[in-house]
Amino acid sequence: MAKKLDDRDGRRRCRDCDEWKPLDEFCVSSRRPDGRGSYCKPCFNLRSKASYAKRLKEKHGREVRELPTVPDGxxxxxxxxxxxxxxxxxxxxxxxxxxxxxxxxxxxxxxxxxxxxxxGGSREYHLRRRYGVGEKEFQELLAEQGGRCAICRRPDPEHLDHDHRTGWVRGILCFNCNGGLGQSKDDLDTLAGAITYLRGTTWQRVLIHPGVFQMCSPTRGRPPSPRS
Incomplete structure (x- = not known):
C-alpha cells in the first residue's frame, strides 16, 4: 500500500526514502497542483536508471555499462x-x-x-569557407597567371589574395607580396609613397669615369655606413 503524502509547511515526504524534504528538492511534475512530484530528485534519478536498465535488458538483451568515476577537474x-x-x-x-x-x-x-x-581535405575546406572557391578554381586562376605571382612574377605562388572589403578574390600571390599588401592595408597612397621613397633613396652605382663607379643617392648625400 502506497504511503500517504502529507505536505507540512512547504515540505513533503518522499515515497522511497521516506524523508521529509523541501518542495524544491522534488522533481517537477505538471500533474500536481504545486508542480512537484512524489519522489525527491536523488530517488527519482535512481528510479529512472533502474527503468532504463530494465528496458535495455528487455528490448536489446544488454546490460547498462557502468562508467568509471571521474575526479574533479x-x-x-x-x-x-x-x-x-x-x-x-x-x-x-x-x-x-x-x-x-x-x-x-x-x-x-x-x-x-x-x-x-x-x-576532400583541409585545404578545400579552408578555401571554400574563407574565399568561396575551391582548389579547382584556384588552379584555373593560377594557370591564367602563367603559374606565377601576380605581382613579382615568382613561380609557384600559394596565397589566394582577396579584397577585404568585398571578399572578392583578386589573384594568387607569393608569401612576400601577400604579406606586403596586408601590411599596407591595401592603401594605394601608402604603396605609391613606398615607390616614391625607393626611387628617391635607393643607392645606385653611377659611372663617373670609364671603369670608375661611385655609389650615390638621388636625394641623400650621406654615404652608406662602413661595414664592420
Missing part, C-alpha cells in the same frame, strides 16, 4: 575512453562546463575525417 573522452584533465579538452561555450565533449587529439582526428569526407 577531469573529463572522460567517449572516443578514446581516457579520463583527462579539462585543459586537454577544447573550449566550447555551449559545452558542459565550457569544454567540448572530445579531447583535443580525438577532436582533431574527427575534424580531419569530416573535412575529408565533405570537402
Amino acid at each position: 577531469h573529463r572522460r573522452c567517449p572516443t578514446c575512453g581516457e579520463t583527462k584533465r579539462l585543459d586537454d579538452f577544447p573550449r566550447n561555450r555551449s559545452g558542459r562546463g565550457g569544454y567540448g565533449r572530445y579531447c583535443k587529439p580525438c577532436r582533431n582526428e574527427k575534424t580531419k575525417e569530416t573535412r575529408l569526407r565533405l570537402y
Whole structure:
C-alpha cells in the first residue's frame, strides 16, 4: 500500500526514502497542483536508471555499462575512453562546463575525417569557407597567371589574395607580396609613397669615369655606413 503524502509547511515526504524534504528538492511534475512530484530528485534519478536498465535488458538483451568515476577537474573522452584533465579538452561555450565533449587529439582526428569526407581535405575546406572557391578554381586562376605571382612574377605562388572589403578574390600571390599588401592595408597612397621613397633613396652605382663607379643617392648625400 502506497504511503500517504502529507505536505507540512512547504515540505513533503518522499515515497522511497521516506524523508521529509523541501518542495524544491522534488522533481517537477505538471500533474500536481504545486508542480512537484512524489519522489525527491536523488530517488527519482535512481528510479529512472533502474527503468532504463530494465528496458535495455528487455528490448536489446544488454546490460547498462557502468562508467568509471571521474575526479574533479577531469573529463572522460567517449572516443578514446581516457579520463583527462579539462585543459586537454577544447573550449566550447555551449559545452558542459565550457569544454567540448572530445579531447583535443580525438577532436582533431574527427575534424580531419569530416573535412575529408565533405570537402576532400583541409585545404578545400579552408578555401571554400574563407574565399568561396575551391582548389579547382584556384588552379584555373593560377594557370591564367602563367603559374606565377601576380605581382613579382615568382613561380609557384600559394596565397589566394582577396579584397577585404568585398571578399572578392583578386589573384594568387607569393608569401612576400601577400604579406606586403596586408601590411599596407591595401592603401594605394601608402604603396605609391613606398615607390616614391625607393626611387628617391635607393643607392645606385653611377659611372663617373670609364671603369670608375661611385655609389650615390638621388636625394641623400650621406654615404652608406662602413661595414664592420
